[in-house]
Amino acid sequence: MTHAPAIQDDYPSDVAHCYGCGRLNEHGHQLKTVWDGEETVSRFTPEPFHTAIPGYVYGGLIASLVDCHGTGTAAAVAQRAAGVEIGTGPAPRFVTASLDVQFLKPTPLGPELVVRGRAVERSERKVVVEITVSAADVVCARGTVVAVRMPEAMVGGE
Amino acid sequence: MTHAPAIQDDYPSDVAHCYGCGRLNEHGHQLKTVWDGEETVSRFTPEPFHTAIPGYVYGGLIASLVDCHGTGTAAAVAQRAAGVEIGTGPAPRFVTASLDVQFLKPTPLGPELVVRGRAVERSERKVVVEITVSAADVVCARGTVVAVRMPEAMVGGE
Numbered sequence: 268m269t270h271a272p273a274i275q276d277d278y279p280s281d282v283a284h285c286y287g288c289g290r291l292n293e294h295g296h297q298l299k300t301v302w303d304g305e306e307t308v309s310r311f312t313p314e315p316f317h318t319a320i321p322g323y324v325y326g327g328l329i330a331s332l333v334d335c336h337g338t339g340t341a342a343a344v345a346q347r348a349a350g351v352e353i354g355t356g357p358a359p360r361f362v363t364a365s366l367d368v369q370f371l372k373p374t375p376l377g378p379e380l381v382v383r384g385r386a387v388e389r390s391e392r393k394v395v396v397e398i399t400v401s402a403a404d405v406v407c408a409r410g411t412v413v414a415v416r417m418p419e420a421m422v423g424g425e
Numbered sequence: 426m427t428h429a430p431a432i433q434d435d436y437p438s439d440v441a442h443c444y445g446c447g448r449l450n451e452h453g454h455q456l457k458t459v460w461d462g463e464e465t466v467s468r469f470t471p472e473p474f475h476t477a478i479p480g481y482v483y484g485g486l487i488a489s490l491v492d493c494h495g496t497g498t499a500a501a502v503a504q505r506a507a508g509v510e511i512g513t514g515p516a517p518r519f520v521t522a523s524l525d526v527q528f529l530k531p532t533p534l535g536p537e538l539v540v541r542g543r544a545v546e547r548s549e550r551k552v553v554v555e556i557t558v559s560a561a562d563v564v565c566a567r568g569t570v571v572a573v574r575m576p577e578a579m580v581g582g583e
Contacts, residue, residue, distance in 0.1 A: 284476050286483040294474040316452040318442050319520070320579045325444040326492045326521045331485025362477070363484045366526045373520075373579055421478045421531055 272354030273299035274307075274343040281422060282360045287335035298332065300339030300384075302353060307340040309382040317376065324374040329408050332382050333398050334366050337412025340384035341394035345416075348389070361394065361414040362421070374400065374407040392416050430512030431457035432465075432501040439580055440518045445493035456490065458497030458542075460511060465498040467540040475534065482532040487566050490540050491556050492524050495570025498542035499552035503574075506547070519552065519572040520579070532558065532565040550574050 275288045275298065286295035300309045311332055319325035341361040343353060351357075374380070381401045388395035393415050400408040433446045433456065444453035458467045469490055477483035499519040501511060509515075532538070539559045546553035551573050558566040 282478050284479050286475050286477070287485045289476075292474060292476065294472075314452075316450060317444050318447075318450065319444070320440050320518070320575065321442050322581075323579065325489075326524065327445045327485065327489025330488035330492060330524060330526075331483075334484045334488060360478070362531075363528050365528065366484065366488055366524075368488075368524045370521050370523065417478065421481065423480075 271301050273301050274339045274346065274353050274358050275299055277346065277353060277356065277358035278342070278360055279357060282417065285335065287331045288339060296331065296335070298335045298339070300336055300343060302343065305385065307336065307343055307384040309336045309339070310379050311382065312379045313376055315376070320373070322376055324376045324380070326368070326370060329370070329374060329400055330366065330368050332380065332400060333368050333408070333410035334363050334412060336382045336384050336398055337366070337396040337410070338363055338414045340386060340396045341412070341414035344386045344389055344394050360417040362417045364413040364415045366410065366412055368408055368410040370408050372407050375402050378402045429459050431459050432497045432504065432511050432516050433457055435504065435511060435514065435516035436500070436518055437515060440575065443493065445489045446497060454489065454493070456493045456497070458494055458501060460501060463543065465494065465501055465542040467494045467497070468537050469540065470537045471534055473534070478531070480534055482534045482538070484526070484528060487528070487532060487558055488524065488526050490538065490558060491526055491566070491568035491570060492521050494540045494542050494556055495524070495554040495568070496521055496572045498544060498554045499570070499572035502544045502547055502552050518575040520575045522571045522573045524568065524570055526566055526568040528566050530563070530565050533560050536560045
């Protein structure tokens, strides 16, 4: 492992294939969410072809980062609430019930994107996460993810 | 061209590189939005690696389809309001101001996804589009895109 332990490294291996954040998806983005104090952070550098209008990042990628950072943050929050820290035990798996993204300004294509999350509401079943996406220290998008515990029935759907 | 003329075929070539829907992005999804009466429709079959939990489509792809179908629908609506039909003249380019996706149920990975849009609000500058994403005739996600005319300053940002 060449990075600090991330919540996605604690996902059970039968639910670690997400294109956005699954460590077992060789085609995907493999987003990694770690704690930074009371916030979570992920970093991702888009490829040159992840373009919207030339020079800017396409919105679908930003939505994907918000989505996966949201479910990852929900998992980390639930894991910590259970007394487990990232890298020391299994993590519960959350899925997205709703996703909202506000594109505040065009996101320049080139710099690393920094995605920060903070849980603003938590119950046993649901975590609401507020997220920012920044490029070169400028917040370009804000998002909200309502994440819910994965229904058991989803496992084995392949 | 092996498909009916789509709004994305009418985008000027300097703004036709979007990963989600640009005809000039060889790495991207090349989504194609056409009219179907008063609605618009796009069709997209995910790749096997576009997975969330195994067996289901990852949310970031669904958000991307909603996003690009939303801006495409906005362009088609504005084009039609100017008296031009798809395939007979240039289309204006819209970008996303906000994107909201409700994941109603897990989207099975395998079937073609059908994305339908309808403009519910239109001004010269802004179009609001409501969207459904269906698999095997079941609506799995709903979305709303607020699309605004691309600022002129965005062109040439490469």
